[in-house]
Amino acid sequence: MARNQPGVRVAELQQTSFGPFSKGVISTANALLDMKAALKDAQNLRVVGANQVLLRNGSTAVMTFQDDQGTPANVTSIRGISAFKDRALVIAHSTVTNKVYAYVVAPDFTGWYAANDTLTTGTTAAPTVVLWTSITSPPDVTIAEGLGIAFVAHSEAANASGLNWPSYRIGFNIDVASTWTAQTLQSNLDGAGSVNIYFAGVISFEQSLWGWGFGAGNTAATGYSPSRARFSNPIFGFNDASNVQRDFFNSEDDLDLGNRTGSVRERIIAAAVAGPTLFLFGHETVSRIQGYGRDSWQKTIADTTYGIVGPKALVSTGDTVYYWTNRGPARLSGYVWYGQEGRPEPMWDAINAASLAAANGGNPAGIVAGFARDLDQVQWFYQSDSTEGLVRFAAYDIRRDIWLGPDSAVGVTVACAGTVEPVFSEASPPGPPSGAPTLNAASSIGASQANINYTVADATADTEVWTQLHTGGTWALLATIPANPGPTNAMTAVGLASSTAYDARVRHVKNGQFSSFATNTSPYFTTTSLTAMAPTDVAVSSFGPPGSRTDPTGLLTWTVNESGSKTEVWLKGPGDSSFHLLATSPVGATSYTIGPVSTTGTYNFEVRATKPGYTASGFDGPVSATLFTYTGAI
Amino acid sequence: MPMFIGESAGARVIQVGLGLADVTASGTAPVLVDITTHDIYPAGPGASVVFAGLVVTLRHTGGYHVGVTPIVDGVSLTEQTFTAAPPVAGSDGVAVVRAAFRQRGIRVAARVRQTAADADLELVDVAEQAYVIRQAP
Numbered sequence: 139m140a141r142n143q144p145g146v147r148v149a150e151l152q153q154t155s156f157g158p159f160s161k162g163v164i165s166t167a168n169a170l171l172d173m174k175a176a177l178k179d180a181q182n183l184r185v186v187g188a189n190q191v192l193l194r195n196g197s198t199a200v201m202t203f204q205d206d207q208g209t210p211a212n213v214t215s216i217r218g219i220s221a222f223k224d225r226a227l228v229i230a231h232s233t234v235t236n237k238v239y240a241y242v243v244a245p246d247f248t249g250w251y252a253a254n255d256t257l258t259t260g261t262t263a264a265p266t267v268v269l270w271t272s273i274t275s276p277p278d279v280t281i282a283e284g285l286g287i288a289f290v291a292h293s294e295a296a297n298a299s300g301l302n303w304p305s306y307r308i309g310f311n312i313d314v315a316s317t318w319t320a321q322t323l324q325s326n327l328d329g330a331g332s333v334n335i336y337f338a339g340v341i342s343f344e345q346s347l348w349g350w351g352f353g354a355g356n357t358a359a360t361g362y363s364p365s366r367a368r369f370s371n372p373i374f375g376f377n378d379a380s381n382v383q384r385d386f387f388n389s390e391d392d393l394d395l396g397n398r399t400g401s402v403r404e405r406i407i408a409a410a411v412a413g414p415t416l417f418l419f420g421h422e423t424v425s426r427i428q429g430y431g432r433d434s435w436q437k438t439i440a441d442t443t444y445g446i447v448g449p450k451a452l453v454s455t456g457d458t459v460y461y462w463t464n465r466g467p468a469r470l471s472g473y474v475w476y477g478q479e480g481r482p483e484p485m486w487d488a489i490n491a492a493s494l495a496a497a498n499g500g501n502p503a504g505i506v507a508g509f510a511r512d513l514d515q516v517q518w519f520y521q522s523d524s525t526e527g528l529v530r531f532a533a534y535d536i537r538r539d540i541w542l543g544p545d546s547a548v549g550v551t552v553a554c555a556g557t558v559e560p561v562f563s564e565a566s567p568p569g570p571p572s573g574a575p576t577l578n579a580a581s582s583i584g585a586s587q588a589n590i591n592y593t594v595a596d597a598t599a600d601t602e603v604w605t606q607l608h609t610g611g612t613w614a615l616l617a618t619i620p621a622n623p624g625p626t627n628a629m630t631a632v633g634l635a636s637s638t639a640y641d642a643r644v645r646h647v648k649n650g651q652f653s654s655f656a657t658n659t660s661p662y663f664t665t666t667s668l669t670a671m672a673p674t675d676v677a678v679s680s681f682g683p684p685g686s687r688t689d690p691t692g693l694l695t696w697t698v699n700e701s702g703s704k705t706e707v708w709l710k711g712p713g714d715s716s717f718h719l720l721a722t723s724p725v726g727a728t729s730y731t732i733g734p735v736s737t738t739g740t741y742n743f744e745v746r747a748t749k750p751g752y753t754a755s756g757f758d759g760p761v762s763a764t765l766f767t768y769t770g771a772i
Numbered sequence: 773m774p775m776f777i778g779e780s781a782g783a784r785v786i787q788v789g790l791g792l793a794d795v796t797a798s799g800t801a802p803v804l805v806d807i808t809t810h811d812i813y814p815a816g817p818g819a820s821v822v823f824a825g826l827v828v829t830l831r832h833t834g835g836y837h838v839g840v841t842p843i844v845d846g847v848s849l850t851e852q853t854f855t856a857a858p859p860v861a862g863s864d865g866v867a868v869v870r871a872a873f874r875q876r877g878i879r880v881a882a883r884v885r886q887t888a889a890d891a892d893l894e895l896v897d898v899a900e901q902a903y904v905i906r907q908a909p
Contacts, residue, residue, distance in 0.1 A: 149822070149903040149904055149905050150903070150904075151824060151901055151902070151903055152814060152901070152902055152903070152904055153827065153899050153900070153901045153902075154812050154814060154899060154900055154902075155897050155898070155899040156809040156810070156812060156881075156882060156897070156898040156899060156900070157809075157895075157896070157897040157898055157899075158896075158897060159807075159895065164810075173810035176810060177807050177808065177809060177810070178808045178809060178810045178881065179806075179807065179808040180805075180806070180807040180808070181804075181805065181806040181807070182803045182804060182805050182806065183805060183807065183895070190894055191894065191895045191896075192892060192893065192894050192895070193792075193803060193804075193805050193886070193892055193893040193894075194789075194803060195788075195789040195790055195791060195792070195803070196789075196790060196791040196792050196793040196794045196795070196800070196802075196803045197777070197786045197787060197788050197789070197790060197791070197793075197794050197795045198786065198787050198790040198791055198795060199784040199785070199786050199787075199795050200776070200784075200785055200786065200787045201784065201785045202783050202784050203783050203784075203785070204783065212782070212783035213783045214781070214782070214783065215778075215779065215780055215781060215782070215783075216778025216779050216780075216782070216783065216784065216785055217778065218778070219776050219777075219778050219785060228778070228785060230778075230783065247776070247785060247787070276780075506777070508775045508776075508777065508788075509775060510774070510775035510788055510789055511775075512774060512775075512789060513775075513788075513789055517775065517788065519777070527780060527781070528780060546804075546806070548794050549794040549795045549796030549797070549800065549801050550777075550779050550780070550781075550782060550784075550786065550794075550795060550796060550797060551779065551780040551781050552777045552778070552779070552780055553777075553778050553779065553780035554777065554778040555775060555776065555777045555778070556775070556776055556778075557774065557775045557776070558774065558776060559774065
């Protein structure tokens with residue numbers, strides 16, 4: 139049948155696109171909803187750029203952790219991962235040794251630090267310090283940092299039956315010189331003296347260390363306070379010169395999660411900081427804490443319904459905290475100020491129904507959340523039944539506000555997650571000079587200058603040359619000799635005072651860091667005195683035979699070149715074998731009148747300049763003239 | 773900023789977002805895309821059509837193994853598999869595969885999954901083809 143035959147309608151092939159899939163995954167069967175651009179189910183996708191939907195990347199083991207036995211064996215569970223200082227901190231448990239270990243590792247997981255802080259490159263790490271011992275079950279831990287100290291708390295540190303696992307602080311050079319140590323966290327919570335304290339969790343917020351569910355002393359009655367969070371002073375409690383923590387959690391410095399003081403129902407389970415807000419989470423309650431310091435903390439209860447499922451089911455990124463409630467995932471903004479309404483935003487309406495199985499017998503308390511900045515994803519690890527372990531994976535793309543997944547099971551059960559990025563490379567900051575220069579003997583010492591000689595120890599470093607008067611002087615930087623072009627091993631000091639003793643010292647400078655000084659204060663050198671400039675143009679003239687016995691016989695003239703100098707007139711007369719000083723003319727004089735002579739003959743003259751503090755100049759001359767003696771009648 | 777996870781029953785810290793496979797307890801397991809679309813009603817919720825095929829547009833860097841399953845009125849039909857070698861040099865790697873079938877129905881969805889790991893894979897689009905016999909009133 140011809141398709142253009144009048145009266146006959148022919149079905150034509152039509153094509154409709156399901157994508158592009160810019161809405162991620164939205165699980166529904168309702169045909170009346172606009173699900174254009176959404177997937178009903180998707181495993182193992184990621185979104186980049188302008189909604190490019192790609193296969194997600196996999197995972198790679200980067201480091202293995204071992205216990206402290208003589209022949210080390212692998213630990214049995216990784217319990218915490220956190221950025222710490224410019225490194226990372228990992229907490230692990232062994233059911234073989236029944237210990238919990240802390241590992242300070244390079245931020246890219248390429249090496250680990252021993253107790254003496256030496257870095258060993260490798261992917262199998264030994265413990266840096268030991269925390270709890272005789273502990274048979276792997277703990278859930280929280281890690282906080284302040285002033286270079288890591289604080290670690292066990293989520294079951296205390297309960298109504300008693301005190302179990304004290305909190306620890308981990309630091310380098312705080313208790314034992316040049317050593318990483320782990321000490322139990324102590325404070326005077328009840329005024330009875332410093333004792334171990336038992337926080338169920340710790341977090342840093344506004345320069346204060348916060349702990350919750352705290353305990354102290356030896357009895358549950360005084361120790362357990364499940365709904366309360368306590369905050370330190372703004373310096374994390376370091377209140378004496380030796381960095382020993384004392385009394386930094388004062389008894390009145392605390393807040394309750396909700397309204398039922400001391401309530402197990404309002405037990406604080408977790409905390410997170412997002413933007414300017416500290417969020418405290420309980421089973422049914424979420425509170426927002428804002429402020430800065432003891433007299434300004436303000437609490438706003440944000441939720442009394444959904445709460446949170448477990449201590450690891452939350453992660454903050456930017457100004458938002460993402461967490462898993464007893465209903466499903468939700469988020470809260472930290473930029474909601476005290477007194478304003480800021481309810482949790484449910485995110486479970488769009489997530490695939492399979493993920494909600496996390497809350498139905500699948501160990502919801504164990505749910506782990508993490509944030510992968512390079513993927514723009516909050517990632518959740520959960521289990522859908524009571525036996526499979528935390529192997530399920532779902533991700534929320536925070537840039538595009540879309541769900542991805544839930545994915546197929548990942549290859550391992552997950553206990554914790556953390557984001558760590560090197561803040562600078564191991565080679566930075568650049569190093570100091572490799573050594574100090576040596577100071578050699580001075581040379582070419584003159585009245586106003588001298589050569590200061592040294593030998594560089596680091597050819598890439600600049601060299602500072604300092605001098606001072608040996609007597610009563612203060613050090614002054616004379617010059618900084620650059621490494622390029624160079625190296626130079628000497629400099630000439632000029633403008634020195636004559637006949638003066640000087641000290642000298644040299645050091646290298648490189649990348650803003652200095653070597654030690656090489657110093658000579660013996661003194662290093664003493665300048666010579668100055669030489670007066672000689673007169674010039676000396677000339678002598680004879681007056682001829684004198685008319686009387688007292689008449690002068692000649693005139694000597696010269697030009698003065700040394701300001702302020704006197705002029706010595708030296709004479710070698712007939713019969714003299716050498717010159718001798720005849721007279722010294724006053725300052726400024728340029729002539730000398732020669733008096734009567736006793737013998738007619740040839741007289742030789744020469745002149746030189748003299749000046750206090752100066753060496754006499756050389757002679758100008760000699761010049762000679764025939765001078766006459768008086769021969770007339772007496 | 774890489775994210776790391778800690779093994780619950782092991783001694784390893786694992787970086788997320790690297791490679792084409794997930795770490796397992798004793799080795800690796802490939803990461804494979806598996807998506808299912810929502811239904812499309814070509815002629816509306818009350819009119820049947822004759823579905824003719826699914827067209828899947830992919831972009832790959834190292835070949836692909838994919839299976840395409842039409843789902844008509846909620847019933848999965850036979851999966852059709854497609855494979856390809858890595859794109860030739862200079863190619864942008866975009867490939868279009870068509871899973872042809874004939875099935876009368878009202879709604880259709882598509883399941884597209886990798887059956888083996890090759891290299892990175894972008895899911896560009898999925899489309900359905902149908903002969904519309906009559907539109908729903």
